[in-house]
Amino acid sequence: MRAQVCKFFLLPVFCMLWLFGSFSAIAETPIHQVSSETCKACHKEIYKQWKGSMHAQSSALNDPIHGTFYGMVMGDPTKEGVKSKKGKYPVCLQCHTPNAAKDKTTKLDAKPAYAEGVNCVACHTLAEYKGTTGKNGKPTLGLKAYRTSSVLQGPQGFKTEFAVEDDMFGGTADDGDQKPNPHLGKSVELDGKTIASMPMEGNPMLMKTNDACMGCHDKRSNSFKVPLCATGDEYFKGKADVTCTSCHMPISNGLANHEMGGGHDIAMLKRSVIFSISSKKQGDKLNTVVTMKNKQPHSLPTGAPFRNIYLKLTAYDTNGKVLWQNANGHPAKEDPQAYLMYELLDDNDVHAAPPMAKKLGPDTRLKAFETRHLTYSIPAKNVALVRGELFYNLLWPELVKKFTKLPKDLTAPMPMAMSEVKF
Ligand code: HEC
Ligand code: HEC
Ligand code: HEC
Ligand code: HEC
Ligand code: HEC
Structure with missing residues (x-):
């Protein structure tokens, strides 16, 4: 026609x-x-x-x-x-x-x-x-x-x-x-x-x-050859031949799910770790053990170098008054073992931003499938409850202070796990 x-x-x-x-x-x-x-x-x-x-x-x-x-x-x-x-x-x-x-x-x-x-x-x-x-x-x-x-x-x-x-x-x-x-x-x-x-x-x-x-x-280094993101390098190279997609693209509704959650996804974060605390009275102390197990074949947290996790451990009396805590605010200085992070340093061993980093500092993140125990001795007097909490952060604290224009949901600590012992 x-x-x-x-x-x-x-x-x-x-x-x-x-x-x-x-x-x-x-x-x-x-x-x-x-x-x-x-x-x-x-x-x-x-x-x-x-x-x-x-x-x-x-x-x-x-x-x-x-x-x-x-x-x-x-x-x-x-x-x-x-x-x-x-x-x-x-x-x-x-x-x-x-x-x-x-x-x-x-x-x-x-x-x-x-x-x-x-x-x-x-x-x-x-x-x-x-x-x-x-x-x-x-x-x-x-x-x-x-x-x-x-x-x-x-x-x-x-x-x-x-x-x-x-x-x-x-x-x-x-x-x-x-x-x-x-x-x-x-x-x-x-x-x-x-x-x-x-x-x-x-x-x-x-x-x-x-x-x-x-x-x-896989991995990416800055211009000084310092590895920034390295999920591939972290990857467990042992027998468990588990693919990224088995977790990041589970089947939902009959199809491979394309949400691919990670650090921005609270549901993903919640299932990433086995977190449990035990606390036993011995004399006038509560011997407290915090257990964290990384369920992933890559580090926890993985990805961008500024991802980090910290632990907050608090002892309360019957009225909810705080009697003891592992750190007053952020634990980086007072309780470094409670801070899981990937440190980047400049030539003077000072903490550096990713593009400027000259070398690696300590990497305290949980390695693939690692189980870690942290121990604390808490004064037992009047303690009614010991609570442990894990918080995930997309950015280092100083970046949160610097980037004031970012939306709050990107800078606020995300509660990813909690465990309590009552007395
Ligand atoms: C980050 C990479 C990535 C992106 C982006 C992506 N896909 Fe996929 N897609 C995959 C992978 C990998 C698979 C295979 C999953 C498997 O079979 O294990 C897949 C599978 C599929 C399938 C088959 C699903 C099934 O279960 O049979 C369809 C259809 C599809 N993708 C469509 C899309 C469409 C449409 C988009 C954009 C809206 C998209 N994909 C974006 C990586 C991607
Ligand atoms: C006009 C409809 C239509 C459009 C538009 C379309 N697709 Fe598809 N696609 C289909 C159908 C139908 C199937 C077969 C699905 C099935 O068997 O259930 C399919 C299957 C697929 C698969 C699975 C193939 C496999 O190996 O299992 C992928 C991947 C895919 N499409 C990607 C895309 C991408 C990417 C685009 C856009 C660039 C796109 N499709 C656009 C209709 C469409
Ligand atoms: C072409 C490059 C590319 C490919 C291929 C790709 N990704 Fe990504 N992916 C990215 C980038 C870039 C981001 C970061 C987006 C951002 O935060 O700006 C990302 C983000 C993610 C995140 C989320 C991180 C977060 O911050 O929440 C996950 C999980 C992820 N990818 C998994 C996968 C998986 C699994 C595959 C393979 C099936 C895959 N990606 C393939 C480039 C890619
Ligand atoms: C056993 C399940 C599992 C497997 C397998 C797995 N992941 Fe993950 N992945 C997670 C969980 C849970 C998180 C969220 C916690 C974290 O950041 O480690 C995550 C986080 C991520 C992120 C987010 C990083 C960010 O900056 O927000 C990326 C990217 C990622 N995974 C990529 C991969 C790639 C690539 C593979 C394969 C080489 C893989 N994952 C295999 C469970 C898994
Ligand atoms: C090799 C691939 C690759 C290159 C090159 C790359 N990125 Fe990324 N980037 C990623 C992936 C993958 C993610 C998300 C998952 C993760 O954290 O590993 C990401 C995440 C980020 C994030 C965090 C985003 C968020 O939402 O939290 C920033 C910031 C970033 N990249 C900046 C940059 C800048 C700036 C450059 C260039 C100088 C760059 N990236 C080059 C792969 C890359």
């Missing part, structure tokens, strides 16, 4: 546009520029989970903490041509905004697929993990640690050659709705709109192993 109308009007150029325009506009978009909004049309549940995750907030435009650091060490995320102090393309973008890194742009608001940070296609086009150390020993981080593909990568893939009816309308388990499958090599129609073909290959060797995560989560 359209072809006939075209002949009639003898305007071949316009007609070609009319014929193919609606398809080509989408089809010509390189896959790494496809916004997660496109995937949302069918993968509603996964989209919602991802949207609430730190992956969706990972660009300097959307994560206030990363945005603050990025502004300090690199520059304005809405400008083109931002460079590091050494005049290089900002390395941050290789992990925090991989689609922008692919186009070597620093104007992160130029396309939704950049601003979205680690979006659907950022992970689902990773084809092969090459490691985070290049041939010359230089770090190859984030996107650079991978061979990427213009074809989407999935954990199973589809039978594209001799597809049967079932494969065409597999449905997206998500919302119970049957959806047409655009991953079989043909464009599809959904709600009157054409969705361009987005071919997909099965790649279980990447999608079902830690390779899917390690390019960005």
Whole structure:
């Protein structure tokens, strides 16, 4: 019908546009520029989970903490041509905004697929993990640690050659709705709109192993070769062959959950540790033992170097009056064993910010699967209750003081575990 109308009007150029325009506009978009909004049309549940995750907030435009650091060490995320102090393309973008890194742009608001940070296609086009150390020993981080593909990568893939009816309308388990499958090599129609073909290959060797995560989560050092984040290095290399996804992408509602909670997720923090206190009277003292067991195959806390946990131990009388506590306020000085942190130092052994650190200080975090006991001797007189509490903090105390503009929920200590003994 359209072809006939075209002949009639003898305007071949316009007609070609009319014929193919609606398809080509989408089809010509390189896959790494496809916004997660496109995937949302069918993968509603996964989209919602991802949207609430730190992956969706990972660009300097959307994560206030990363945005603050990025502004300090690199520059304005809405400008083109931002460079590091050494005049290089900002390395941050290789992990925090991989689609922008692919186009070597620093104007992160130029396309939704950049601003979205680690979006659907950022992970689902990773084809092969090459490691985070290049041939010359230089770090190859984030996107650079991978061979990427213009074809989407999935954990199973589809039978594209001799597809049967079932494969065409597999449905997206998500919302119970049957959806047409655009991953079989043909464009599809959904709600009157054409969705361009987005071919997909099965790649279980990447999608079902830690390779899917390690390019960005292995380790990263600052320009003085001091390791900042090192979840990969911390990782338990013993017999328990447990994948990141077994915890970070559990099955919920029949699908691999894409919330990927970590330090920002109180539910995740609560289940990260076995925490228990015992307290026995001996003479005029309460011999108190605090037990903490890290359930993870990586450190607790892991990730960014400023993540930290502290213990508050308090003895109360029957009226709730505090008779004894392990520290008055933050335990860093009075009770250092109660402070689990990763210390970065400058040349004078003074605590340093990540970009300035010259060497590592003590690492008092719980190592993979470590169980640690801390002992305290508390004066027993009038004590009715001993309470232990663990608090998780996204930032070191001095950063909390410095970054006064950050939202309170990012700077307030998060209660992650509690245990009591009554007398
Ligand atoms: C028009 C609907 C539609 C759109 C849009 C869509 N998908 Fe899908 N997708 C499907 C269907 C249908 C399946 C098959 C699901 C099933 O079998 O339950 C699927 C399956 C998948 C799978 C699983 C493949 C495997 O190996 O198991 C992945 C990954 C995926 N899609 C990613 C994406 C991404 C990323 C986007 C956006 C760039 C996207 N999809 C856009 C309909 C869609
Ligand atoms: C392309 C790089 C990239 C890949 C691949 C990647 N991540 Fe991430 N991930 C990030 C970045 C960047 C952040 C931090 C976002 C922020 O806080 O600004 C993050 C954050 C997280 C967090 C949350 C941390 C928090 O602060 O709460 C978890 C958990 C996580 N990733 C797990 C995974 C797992 C599991 C995989 C593999 C299935 C994976 N990631 C793959 C880049 C990546
Ligand atoms: C941080 C990386 C990452 C991001 C971001 C990501 N995915 Fe995934 N996705 C994975 C991994 C890894 C798996 C495989 C899980 C498995 O099978 O163990 C997966 C699995 C899937 C599946 C198959 C689920 C199942 O249980 O069969 C679909 C569909 C999917 N992703 C769609 C999406 C969509 C849509 C988005 C964006 C809204 C997205 N993914 C964002 C890493 C990611
Ligand atoms: C046994 C479950 C389990 C496994 C396996 C696991 N994690 Fe975690 N992960 C957690 C829990 C619980 C937390 C929250 C407590 C913490 O920060 O250690 C967490 C936190 C994180 C964070 C948040 C760091 C931050 O700055 O907020 C990242 C990133 C992360 N994990 C990445 C990984 C990667 C990558 C792997 C695989 C190499 C992995 N995890 C394997 C349970 C697990
Ligand atoms: C190798 C990949 C990688 C590179 C390169 C990278 N980051 Fe990150 N960054 C991550 C990951 C993964 C997380 C979140 C999980 C964690 O804490 O390890 C993160 C978290 C952060 C956080 C904490 C965010 C929050 O919400 O608490 C800040 C701040 C940060 N990065 C700043 C930067 C800056 C600034 C740069 C560039 C100078 C940079 N990162 C380069 C992977 C990277």
